[in-house]
Amino acid sequence: MQGFSGSRCVRSTVTNQFKLLNNSLPFNKYAFLTTHNAFAIDEYPSHTGVPRITVTNQEDSITEQLNNGARALMLDTYDFRGDVWLCHSFKGHCYDFTAFVCTLIPR
Incomplete structure (x- = not known):
């Protein structure tokens, strides 16, 4: 990246943090x-019938994120179309063009 002199995140191998750290601390004292927006994946197909026009945050699938070392997933849930959907939206509303996937099993 031209002109950027700071630190930058790079892909690496997964490390078992409990082998590196003192594992005697309580669970709530560790950072993971x-x-x-783990679900906001590049090139993920629209499930609403309209093109999605929103920002994505991830290049990897959920499985790949976990395999790459992520141990927690932030998911933004919304009441949309009478179901619970994952949306990357704004002002507390999910729209056809910001919805990613319905989280419930179809009835």
């Missing part, structure tokens, strides 16, 4: 790698 978390992916933000």
